[in-house]
Amino acid sequence: MGERTPNGILLVDKAEGWTSHDVVAKARRAVGTRKVGHAGTLDPMATGLLVLGVGPSTRLLTHLVGLDKSYTATIRLGAATVTDDREGETVARAPGERIERLLADPAALTRAADLLTGPIEQVPSAVSAIKVDGRRAYDRVRAGEQVELKSRRVTIHRFALGEPRAVRSGSGAPGATAIDVDAEVSCSSGTYVRALARDLGRALDVGGHLTALRRTGVGPFAVDGALGTDALASGGSPQLMPPADAARALFPVLRLGAAQAEDLGHGKRLEVDPLLVPDAGLAAAIGPDGRLIGLASIAGGRVRVVTNFPAEPPAHRSGPAARETAP
Numbered sequence: 026m027g028e029r030t031p032n033g034i035l036l037v038d039k040a041e042g043w044t045s046h047d048v049v050a051k052a053r054r055a056v057g058t059r060k061v062g063h064a065g066t067l068d069p070m071a072t073g074l075l076v077l078g079v080g081p082s083t084r085l086l087t088h089l090v091g092l093d094k095s096y097t098a099t100i101r102l103g104a105a106t107v108t109d110d111r112e113g114e115t116v117a118r119a120p121g122e123r124i125e126r127l128l129a130d131p132a133a134l135t136r137a138a139d140l141l142t143g144p145i146e147q148v149p150s151a152v153s154a155i156k157v158d159g160r161r162a163y164d165r166v167r168a169g170e171q172v173e174l175k176s177r178r179v180t181i182h183r184f185a186l187g188e189p190r191a192v193r194s195g196s197g198a199p200g201a202t203a204i205d206v207d208a209e210v211s212c213s214s215g216t217y218v219r220a221l222a223r224d225l226g227r228a229l230d231v232g233g234h235l236t237a238l239r240r241t242g243v244g245p246f247a248v249d250g251a252l253g254t255d256a257l258a259s260g261g262s263p264q265l266m267p268p269a270d271a272a273r274a275l276f277p278v279l280r281l282g283a284a285q286a287e288d289l290g291h292g293k294r295l296e297v298d299p300l301l302v303p304d305a306g307l308a309a310a311i312g313p314d315g316r317l318i319g320l321a322s323i324a325g326g327r328v329r330v331v332t333n334f335p336a337e338p339p340a341h342r343s344g345p346a347a348r349e350t351a352p
Contacts (some may be wrong), residue, residue, distance in 0.1 A: 031056040032080035032335075033265025036251035039067055039075050043184040043254050051257045052077055056265070057193055064089035064243065070112055073240030077328075081335050082268045086322070088275060094246030096210045100141065100222040101192070101201030102127065102134075105232030109150045109219035118232035121200040124191075127229060128201060131189050137228040138184045140206075141221060146176040152221045156234070183211040184221070205236070244272040268334060269317035272309035279308040279321060281326065286312035289330050299326035305332060333348060 035056070037048055045066040052061045056079050064076045064086045073096070078086040103124050107114035127133060151174065186208050191201035210218055219235045226233020241248050252263050279302065285295055289310055302323060310318040310330070320332040 030060075030080045031058050031265065033082050033267055034085065034246075034271040035061075035076060035077040035263055035265055036078055036246055037075045038248050038253050039072055039250040040217060040254040041072050042069055045071050047073060048075055048254060048257070051075065051254070052263075054078070055261065055263050057081075057262075059156060062086050064092075066074060066093075067240060068110075068238070070110060071238040071240065074243055074246065075157065075240075076243050076246055079265055082265075082271070084332050084334065085271055085275075089239065091213065091214045093213055094216070094240060095242035096212075096218050097239045097241055098208045098210060098222065099237040100206050100208055100216055100225060101203050101236045102189075102206065102226050102231050102233045103192070103201075105223065105226060106234045107151070108234075109217075109223040110235040110238075113234070117123070118202075119233050121202060122220055123231055124201045124204060126190060127204060127231060128191055133229060134186050134189060134206060134225075135147055135223055136185050140228060141224055142181045142184045144178060144180050147179045147224070148176045149153075149174050149215065149217050149222050150223070177215060179216040180213040181210065181216065181221070182213075183209060185209045204231075221346055233249060236311075253304055266268055267317075269309065269315055272317050272320065274312070275307045276302075276307050276320065277305050279305075279310045279323065281312050281318060283313050286316075286318050289321065290333065290336060291352075292330055292333065295327055295328035297326050299321070302326065302328075 035052060037052070039045070039048055045063055049061050049063055051175050053059050060080050060083060062078050062083045062180070064078070067073065067075060076086075076089055077083070078089075101111070103119045104115050105117040106115050154278055186206050189207070190205045192203035192205055193200070194202050210216075210221065212218070212221075216239055220234045222235040224233075239248075257263065279297075280296075281289060289295055304325065305323045307320050308323055310321045312318050317334050319330045319334050321330050
């Protein structure tokens with residue numbers, strides 16, 4: 026028999042300067058297969074969690090894309106940029122006296138952040154990957170075009186600001202030229218934290234942009250313990266989270282007997298006691314050997330497979346286990 030195909034979830038802590046494509050390319054070399062995908066990109070400026078699927082576990086990625094995200098960020102108030110982050114050209118600066126007034130009233134920052142918390146309409150950053158008439162918005166901006174994107178409904182679950190810090194010029198001139206403030210953000214998928222920094226600056230009438238961004242979580246997965254990009258590039262063989270562990274963290278668990286696992290693995294529908302097995306849009310169907318048989322829907326005691334997984338157990342079963350959720 027040949028070697029088993031690598032199969033599992035790989036959590037990577039991306040370093041600044043790396044693109045998401047860079048991480049996938051290094052992962053392909055490290056695990057020995059080209060079948061590697063990711064569940065949501067990070068800008069090169071950003072650091073933090075990228076969730077990769079390897080081998081058959083790429084089938085799980087579609088269920089990861091829409092998960093809530095969490096970030097830590099640093100926002101600079103007092104200047105707006107064309108990209109809403111530090112890498113873009115500055116297009117407006119607030120006068121020093123306005124910055125000083127804001128420093129004297131830090132509660133104003135909290136009030137503005139509160140207005141940007143909960144369900145909001147957010148206009149994505151113009152320099153984004155959203156397509157406008159078939160072309161990426163950032164390509165149109167770089168070509169000198171004026172791009173106006175439609176707002177979208179997103180949910181900011183938490184937007185907590187730290188203590189504001191005065192930024193002063195190095196010329197020795199008195200007074201602050203900007204304010205830096207750290208933020209913790211928990212939000213729905215599709216939220217642009219750069220746009221959140223921009224809108225905070227607009228609400229305070231000083232302009233704002235992002236100077237640092239780190240993704241700390243994607244749904245139940247956290248950056249703590251994720252493999253660093255330097256380690257990924259070192260040539261070692263990374264340990265993968267077994268697909269069953271990842272599925273347990275994402276969905277309620279349906280435990281199957283041997284005959285049930287075989288039938289569901291062949292696409293057959295199962296009948297279960299609806300009083301014992303609650304309905305679920307998706308459940309992780311786990312066989313008696315602990316293997317992920319598939320993702321299944323449960324309705325009125327009828328179990329139907331939605332996504333099957335291969336019968337062969339994954340090659341890397343010794344990876345870090347995800348936290349199991351209750352059925």
